[in-house]
Amino acid sequence: MLYNYKLKIKKLLGADSFLFRSIEKSFDYLKVLIPFEWRFNSDFRKTLTFLNESMYWTKDKLDEFQFVKTKAILKYAEEKIPFYGKKFAEYGVSSKDFQNLSEIKKFPIVTKEEIRDNLEEFISPDYNKKKLMYVTTGGSTGIPFGFYQPLSLERIDLAFFEHHWSWVDCHIKDLSVVLRGEFIGNERRLFDFKPVKNEWHFSTYYLNENTFPFYFKKLNQIKPVFIQAYPSAAEYFARLMHEKGLRLNFRPKAIMLGSENIYNEQISFIENVFDARVHTWYGQAERVCLASWSKNSKLFHVFPQYGLTELIDSNGSEVTGENQTGEIVSTGFYNFAMPFIRYRTMDLATHTNEKSQDGMNYRLFKRIEGRLQELIVTSKGRLISMTAINMHDETFDNVKQFQFYQDTPGKLILNIVPSEKLIEKDLQRIYDNLKRKVGDDTDLEIKLVKSIPRTKTGKLRFLVQKLEISKWDKIEIIR
Helix, strand or coil, X not given: CHHHHHHHHHHHHCCCCHHHHHHXXXXXXXXXXXXXXXXCHHHHHHHHHHHHHHCCCCHHHHHHHHHHHHHHHHHHHHHHCHHHHHHHHHHCCCHHHCCCXXXXXXXXXXXXXXXXXXHHHHCCCCXXXXXXXXXXXXXXXXXXXXXXXXXXXXXXXXXXXXXXXXXXXXXXXXXXXXXXXXXXXXXXXXXXXXXXCCEEEECCCCCCCCCHHHHHHHHHHHCCCEEEECHHHHHHHHHHHXXXXXXXXXCCCXXXXXXXXXXXXXXXXXXHHHCCEEEEEECCCCCCCCEECCCCCCCEEECCCCEEEEEEXXXXXXXXXXXXXXXXXXXXXXXXXXXXXXXXXXXEEEECCCCCCCCCCCXXXXXXXXXXXXXXXXXXXXXXXXXXHCCCCCCCCCEEEEEEEEEECCEEEEXXXXXXXXXXXXXXXXXXXXXXXXXXXXXXXXXXXXXXXXXXXXXXXXXXXXXXXXXXXXXXXXX
16 A cells, blocks of 8 residues: 555656655655564565475475466466467467476467567456556666566565575565665765665765765664675675775675676675675566575575576577586566566576585576676677686786676777776786687777776676677587
8 A cells, every 4th residue: 555655656756856755765664663574465474484384395396386386377378468378379389288397398488579579468457557566677688678567576576585595694674785776876865774674775876986985984884784785886895995905893694696697706705805605696677587595505596486497508408417508498486467488588507417405406507607698709609608707816906897898799898997006017917818718719909997887777797798699509608
């Protein structure tokens, strides 16, 4: 009820108006009066209970659960969603043909472009569109589009996060500092407290060398239980701390990193500077696949309770080989308002046959390699994952920030924000080390710049890829 009223006021006054922010804060403080356990209604509580109960189910029992959920979404989509009804008929398949999990391969894959170009045909007539959340995404894929989700999906999603965050003894009701999207602010308003979530939001958009002392002082004053951040934002904050020889006067339980690809060098650096454990996960705004590190492992555990996830190669075959990379294709279980069935995420992951150290019978990914738009294209058509460019040595010493840029196959530009200590010898080392990685079929040019622009949500992207990589053949990962 409060949420619906807030949406109406937001449309009337504008999201950035002072009056709306004041009213929104009042709504938030009213919500705080509601006990936490009841604030997110039965969807949250039931999901969290189910996750705790099913965590150690056998593989057969998890497969049975996935079959029932997949069958239900296929049947519903066939009967209620115009796009799927026509597409299934075109492929000569029906939900009745789905007799085991492997038969999901009979059904058509759906792309971002198809959803964007046929949006109305994906929406269920059983839902009032005005009461659904409208979500927009695109980011590094280069394919912006919007879609709809029921409010219940947000609460269900929150239960999954409460579940896997608890593996590192952190909970969504704990006091935290957020260095990621949503809050923008301005140069005089760098921080914003969200009482409902017990979160202090720090503006990533205005974080720089000049404002950093205010951020550092505020962080030490708040002493949050944990920190939520984009990997790039956490690394930048840690680098500024490291350069100035600063240490926190408290120890966070964890640094929660998500929404960007993360690299081993970043993890080690962030953990050392913050003196805290990094916990990370993979997910997307479409909410079809969720995978996180576990309590005792840095392998991504794919939640079978969240959706049916496939990892496929360029021929559409399931990836099963150790260290083999494929694209994540997923079917979400909870969005009946606008189902995503065999949805191409354009995200890449590396398969492993290792078993969970925590005793869970979940599918495991060794790494999330990033999006298709986060690949370098050589002049010979090789696609190189940014994981290959992740350095574990002194390559980027004396560099404040850097970002790759590509708009021509076989040509790669590296923009560098230098520190005062950077000399010609450093530039030569960077060039030599990177050239060995990208090979002779890629020309590398280094440019010194004063700053690197952030995205609208405050991210610092590792690679700005202007080439449209709509389909891929072979990904060469060099380590």
